[in-house]
Amino acid sequence: MDRPVVLAIVGLTGTGKTELACEVARRVGAEVIGADSMQVYRGMDIGTAKPSPELRNEIPHHLIDVVDPDDPMSAGRYCGLARNACDEILARGGRVVMCGGSGLYVRAFAGGLVAGVASQRDLRAELEARDSAELYRELEQLDPASAGATDPNNVVRVIRALETLKLGGRPASEQRAEHGFGDRRYDVRWLGLQLERDLLWKRISRRVDQMFDAGFVDEVRALHARGFGPELRSLRSIGYREVGDLLAGRTTEPAAREAISIATRRYAKRQRTWFNAEPDLRWIDAERPEAALEAAQRAFD
Numbered sequence: 001m002d003r004p005v006v007l008a009i010v011g012l013t014g015t016g017k018t019e020l021a022c023e024v025a026r027r028v029g030a031e032v033i034g035a036d037s038m039q040v041y042r043g044m045d046i047g048t049a050k051p052s053p054e055l056r057n058e059i060p061h062h063l064i065d066v067v068d069p070d071d072p073m074s075a076g077r078y079c080g081l082a083r084n085a086c087d088e089i090l091a092r093g094g095r096v097v098m099c100g101g102s103g104l105y106v107r108a109f110a111g112g113l114v115a116g117v118a119s120q121r122d123l124r125a126e127l128e129a130r131d132s133a134e135l136y137r138e139l140e141q142l143d144p145a146s147a148g149a150t151d152p153n154n155v156v157r158v159i160r161a162l163e164t165l166k167l168g169g170r171p172a173s174e175q176r177a178e179h180g181f182g183d184r185r186y187d188v189r190w191l192g193l194q195l196e197r198d199l200l201w202k203r204i205s206r207r208v209d210q211m212f213d214a215g216f217v218d219e220v221r222a223l224h225a226r227g228f229g230p231e232l233r234s235l236r237s238i239g240y241r242e243v244g245d246l247l248a249g250r251t252t253e254p255a256a257r258e259a260i261s262i263a264t265r266r267y268a269k270r271q272r273t274w275f276n277a278e279p280d281l282r283w284i285d286a287e288r289p290e291a292a293l294e295a296a297q298r299a300f301d
Helices: 017-028 053-058 075-091 103-111 121-128 132-142 144-148 155-168 172-179 197-213 216-225 240-247 253-276 289-298
Strands: 005-011 030-034 095-099 187-194 282-285
Touching (some): 005 253, 017 289, 075 095, 103 253, 121 155, 132 155, 187 253, 216 240, 240 253
Parallel strands (some): 005 095, 030 095, 187 282
């Protein structure tokens, strides 16, 4: 039996994924499933560049504003919620467009998740006691594919990749490759938006300025006042961490803006590395919106 088609519009931050997804949805009668690990959190609107309420009223969006910032979302949990939403849309006779830059979430939806190995307390303690740069160098040597998709500064993920290797006997990247098509209930057609680097950097800086102009500092202040403090994982994400430092008096607004721009550029580089490893993804120049729209519509043919 043919699997139902799902179009996944992914790619780098700031490339116009939301705009393209919504235009496709208008033309083919689709609903949008968000694939953004931060847009799932209520109250985190400006810093995550959520679609506007007007746009969400016009076009049904799913997996946005799902949990509070102190309720952690994992790729596995997201996968279950997204698949339920997808099945409901398909049952109504609708079409499905996924949209977002969280590659792990889209990959989980498309092919399920590899069963992970359990952590071991002694090994975890040994790894946590070591220098983070040394850990990353070891990961680069033992599992270059996982290292390439992991931020060297994300010590938690580096340690987890090394744990998987040492306890499971094989690199995590090999386990993911072997998992392959084991749980692919949908025909996911990947379309990635990209921009020339200097243009993307300018867009990112402009977006950061727009966030501050739209009241980003007040948004973070309100979250803290509601008890969602800067120690939460969600509030340590790009933008929210830097504004938290601003509110605590540890930095200035110009410095916070620059720090967010730099962190976002680094994130875009990691996104490119991640999506380059997806063999079925087709890259489209975001500066050619008509070509992108045509390619997106053809995905449903």
